[in-house]
Amino acid sequence: xxxxxxxxxxxxxxxxxxxxxxxxxxxxxxxxxxxxxxxxxxxxxxxxxxxxxxxxxxxxxxxxxxxxxxxxxxxxxxxxxxxxxxxxxxxxxxxxxxxxxxxxxxxxxxxxxxxxxxxxxxxxxxxxxxxxxxxxxxxxxxxxxxxxxxxxxxxxxxxxxxxxxxxxxxxxxxxxxxxxxxxxxxxxxxxxxxxxxxxxxxxxxxxxxxxxxxxxxxxxxxxxxxxxxxxxxxxxxxxxxxxxxxxxxxxxx
Amino acid sequence: xxxxxxxxxxxxxxxxxxxxxxxxxxxxxxxxxxxxxxxxxxxxxxxxxxxxxxxxxxxxxxxxxxxxxxxxxxxxxxxxxxxxxxxxxxxxxxxxxxxxxxxxxxxxxxxxxxxxxxxxxxxxxxxxxxxxxxxxxxxxxxxxxxxxxxxxxxxxxxxxxxxxxxxxxxxxxxxxxxxxxxxxxxxxxxxx
Numbered sequence: 001x002x003x004x005x006x007x008x009x010x011x012x013x014x015x016x017x018x019x020x021x022x023x024x025x026x027x028x029x030x031x032x033x034x035x036x037x038x039x040x041x042x043x044x045x046x047x048x049x050x051x052x053x054x055x056x057x058x059x060x061x062x063x064x065x066x067x068x069x070x071x072x073x074x075x076x077x078x079x080x081x082x083x084x085x086x087x088x089x090x091x092x093x094x095x096x097x098x099x100x101x102x103x104x105x106x107x108x109x110x111x112x113x114x115x116x117x118x119x120x121x122x123x124x125x126x127x128x129x130x131x132x133x134x135x136x137x138x139x140x141x142x143x144x145x146x147x148x149x150x151x152x153x154x155x156x157x158x159x160x161x162x163x164x165x166x167x168x169x170x171x172x173x174x175x176x177x178x179x180x181x182x183x184x185x186x187x188x189x190x191x192x193x194x195x196x197x198x199x200x201x202x203x204x205x206x207x208x209x210x211x212x213x214x215x216x217x218x219x220x221x222x223x224x225x226x227x228x229x230x231x232x233x234x235x236x237x238x239x240x241x242x243x244x245x246x247x248x249x250x251x252x253x
Numbered sequence: 254x255x256x257x258x259x260x261x262x263x264x265x266x267x268x269x270x271x272x273x274x275x276x277x278x279x280x281x282x283x284x285x286x287x288x289x290x291x292x293x294x295x296x297x298x299x300x301x302x303x304x305x306x307x308x309x310x311x312x313x314x315x316x317x318x319x320x321x322x323x324x325x326x327x328x329x330x331x332x333x334x335x336x337x338x339x340x341x342x343x344x345x346x347x348x349x350x351x352x353x354x355x356x357x358x359x360x361x362x363x364x365x366x367x368x369x370x371x372x373x374x375x376x377x378x379x380x381x382x383x384x385x386x387x388x389x390x391x392x393x394x395x396x397x398x399x400x401x402x403x404x405x406x407x408x409x410x411x412x413x414x415x416x417x418x419x420x421x422x423x424x425x426x427x428x429x430x431x432x433x434x435x436x437x438x439x440x441x442x443x444x445x
Binding site: 008009012013016017018043044046047048050051052053054055056057058059063064066069070072073074076077078080081146 | 278279282283286287290291294295298304308311312315316319320323341380383384385387388391403405406410411419426429430433434436437440
């Protein structure tokens, strides 16, 4: 029998199926030939088996029933499913423009007048009013970049906060799909869930919530690639997000 | 992820589910919840967070997954994605410092290991002692090593563990090697 034996690392990598393909065959051949290494491998497998059993049994005796959590999740999913999908910025505008085009063709001059008036109103809200100054929460660059965008920070804003924001802007009965109560400084960049960092952003404006999503994604990329300071990104999006869009997304409208 | 979960993953998510078809996306997510709940709860044991917090984390994970899929984001390595989100949420939860009396964890002295199914009481006692010894070794490991080992026990490959924990592949391999050597030595196998 050969004096050569497999290292600890090779045994563990072999047990886990993590050896490079070339080495895998060599290790398998050695295990066939070497009783000593085979015994070590069996001990390793035995320890793994026992550890897995220990973990399973430890939780098994304490795990609550899944019925309640499943029912709760089902209800929450139903509620979420009823809300419009965010982040697919192309979808809503195309549909909206299509509808607007048909309507404009049908109602010609009168409708155009209404549209102009309406657009003037909502475009005026494309930028938040001065009371929406933007607020941040304590966050490190690592935290900003460690998590995939929108994975950790819930973007769902509580209804009472939404009502407070609408009230602050004097909007009494917003229609579904007309506004998104949005963060000025996105949570992905450390924005806080406070009324001063929220404003009713119109979907139908030229500079709308979907356009701002693009800016938020771009800024996150720039910050996490080290090309932009987090503080600068927070400042620029808070002071004038449209100017920031023109600056960072480049294809200014 | 447990092996049984891996075998029956309904990936990729059917197009009909995305568009609210017969097998709706909501039901797909519920199905994933059923498959991953136990593996995720086992993983969250390592964070020593209250049961209620762990359950709430699971809710957030699968709501985020629903949004993720609804927005037609990548379905590549969804099990890694699920564990990564759970890991990040657990870190946040722990940072918030919520503390409750009821915990489930690798707490020393907790005889949570269920009665062994070995034939005789002596064998059962021996198996229980062995398992408690192994869990005690794991508890003594650095936290990152515990996470690596736990994710490996749930069936994640080294590359997936590296993605979940933001480590290099080499660091994962080293961590698991170090942990396994300690476990083996605790069993009296000094040659491994």
